[in-house]
Amino acid sequence: MTTAWAGRRDSTARRPRPRGVWIASGIGIVLVLAVALGAYLPLVGFLGGVTATTAGLVPFPFIRITLVTLLGVVVVLALLLWALTRRHTVTSVFAIVLVVLVSLAVTAYPVVTIAIASADRAGDVWPIITDLWQRFTS
Template identity: 75%
Template sequence: MTTAWSGGRRPRDRRPRPRGVWIAGGIGVVLVAGVLLGAFLPLVGFLGGVTATTAGLVPFPFLRVTVVAVLGLVVVLALFALALTRRHTTTATIAVVLAVLVSIAVTIVPVVLVAVGSADRAGDVWPIVTELWQRFTG
């Protein structure tokens, strides 16, 4: 007979992960990869190309985009690790949905940063244009 004080332990059988956890994880990986390959990389390439063709008039904040992408990667991987270590399908599904939402948010951030940078740059350009116009017209 084993008591709490005798130090003996009965091995506990852990129940296996439900199939829904693996399905949710697989669907999440496919969706995040789709967002990465179908939206994030083409968008960043396009914005970088726009910056190159406008000779820097449209700024591309490379460092900020890189930091956001790396932080997003860490959060998405942590959410996937959380999802695949759960024993309830609902918890795993919530973590996977959050991972997909984070990947979409990370995809939107470069557009917002370029738009804000362009607006700031346009605000700097307008006084120069008006000054040149006044010099030209006398």
């Protein structure tokens, strides 16, 4: 059976991408940009500002956050490319869901990392405070 898009059987014509692939990919790109510009950049800026105003009491693990961000960018771009090159809408939508989940995980990583590092730092600060209190009261 020959269809309109396939041409002759011996031709190398490929099936065109369905409109759903383009729509899903466009929505994915918009969502990734919204998460990056609306959540990630302001959040990292805020956390960097908190670190600066507390004179280092709240740590900012710059290298780890940068590495996770770069890895996240590579994974997101690969998944977006995968979504754009699919010939089935369902596969493209699945890739876009993964793209959004990865971008949200990369956005949450700095908060979790700084919270854990701050808790460790607070554990280190408490013995110093009790020692100073004992010196002051004795």
